[in-house]
Amino acid sequence: MWEALEQSGWVKTFxxxxxxxxxxxxxxxxxxxxxxxxxxxxxxxxxxxxxxxxNVAELADQIFPWAWxxxxxxIVSGFFMFAADAGDWAPDPVFHVKLxxxxxxxxxxxxxxxxxxxxxxAPEIPSYAKIIALISLLLWIGTILSASEIPALEGLG
Amino acid sequence: xHELLVSFAKWLEGTPWAVGVRTSLWAYPFTQLIHFxxxxxxxxxxxxxxxxxxxxxxxxxxxxxxxxxxxxWNWIGFCIVLLGGFLLFSSTATTxxxxxxxxxxxxxxxxxxxxxxxxxxxxxxxxxxxxxTPIIAKFSGLTEILLWxxxxxxxxxxxxx
Numbered sequence: 001m002w003e004a005l006e007q008s009g010w011v012k013t014f015x016x017x018x019x020x021x022x023x024x025x026x027x028x029x030x031x032x033x034x035x036x037x038x039x040x041x042x043x044x045x046x047x048x049x050x051x052x053x054x055n056v057a058e059l060a061d062q063i064f065p066w067a068w069x070x071x072x073x074x075i076v077s078g079f080f081m082f083a084a085d086a087g088d089w090a091p092d093p094v095f096h097v098k099l100x101x102x103x104x105x106x107x108x109x110x111x112x113x114x115x116x117x118x119x120x121x122a123p124e125i126p127s128y129a130k131i132i133a134l135i136s137l138l139l140w141i142g143t144i145l146s147a148s149e150i151p152a153l154e155g156l157g
Numbered sequence: 158x159h160e161l162l163v164s165f166a167k168w169l170e171g172t173p174w175a176v177g178v179r180t181s182l183w184a185y186p187f188t189q190l191i192h193f194x195x196x197x198x199x200x201x202x203x204x205x206x207x208x209x210x211x212x213x214x215x216x217x218x219x220x221x222x223x224x225x226x227x228x229x230w231n232w233i234g235f236c237i238v239l240l241g242g243f244l245l246f247s248s249t250a251t252t253x254x255x256x257x258x259x260x261x262x263x264x265x266x267x268x269x270x271x272x273x274x275x276x277x278x279x280x281x282x283x284x285x286x287x288x289x290t291p292i293i294a295k296f297s298g299l300t301e302i303l304l305w306x307x308x309x310x311x312x313x314x315x316x317x318x
Contacts, residue, residue, distance in 0.1 A: 050226070
């Protein structure tokens with residue numbers, strides 16, 4: 001199935017055309033940095049170490065729509081890159097770890113976004129919120145690490 | 158000048174940290190992690206200000222407020238980028254030095270984008286006082302995004318040269 005995807009018409013063209021693959025890589029890196037950095041800033045704010053003057057809910061409301069936009073673009077561009085070598089990527093265990101990390105990180109990002117108005121309304125940001133934000137931050141760092149390990153351990157990418 | 162750079166690069170490659178990054182299975186990805194984590198904070202905070210200056214997205218905060226909110230972590234992110242980048246460069250310094258894409262990236266595009274960023278960040282306080290920003294602010298924000306895209310493009314091209 002994955003081999004078939006790799007060999008299908010548009011994927012083959014995309015994977016073997018240098019500038020196309022490079023352009024999508026640029027989009028993937030840009031949007032990946034963009035959305036992770038955006039979420040990280042909100043996490044840091046919840047933890048109380050960034051933009052302390054600003055209301056948590058206000059900052060989250062300003063930043064999160066950009067984060068989700070960036071993430072959507074990173075997922076689409078990432079799928080293109082996956083498709084170009086689907087036969088190699090699909091069975092790779094470190095890639096599975098990366099996908100799992102992304103899934104869990106997204107759940108935590110949603111919790112932070114939804115929690116922000118409540119936490120902002122409290123006299124002080126609750127400790128459990130800070131822990132959630134810290135976990136969210138660490139999960140994204142873990143995601144980047146698992147992504148960096150793929151070429152090192154598996155020679156892919 | 159060139160001679161000096163080459164001997165500096167050779168010396169760098171021989172330093173203990175460069176040998177560590179180059180030869181250990183885990184050190185290279187961890188160093189990449191430092192560079193990429195810094196880049197996320199750097200690009201994330203840069204784009205937030207640029208997009209707000211352009212007027213794309215929500216307008217809960219003014220550009221001036223956002224510039225103020227993000228300033229500290231923007232530069233913390235930059236320091237992390239620099240640390241990771243320096244270690245990555247050290248590991249194979251002589252190879253990077255003769256790479257055309259790397260020369261463009263570090264010699265031309267990064268300095269240009271960096272100077273532009275500093276100007277935009279300083280100006281944002283004046284441009285971003287009201288919710289609606291002047292046309293020069295929109296132009297400057299867009300230009301900064303394009304400059305960082307050119308930096309990433311050069312970076313992606315490094316392995317192809």
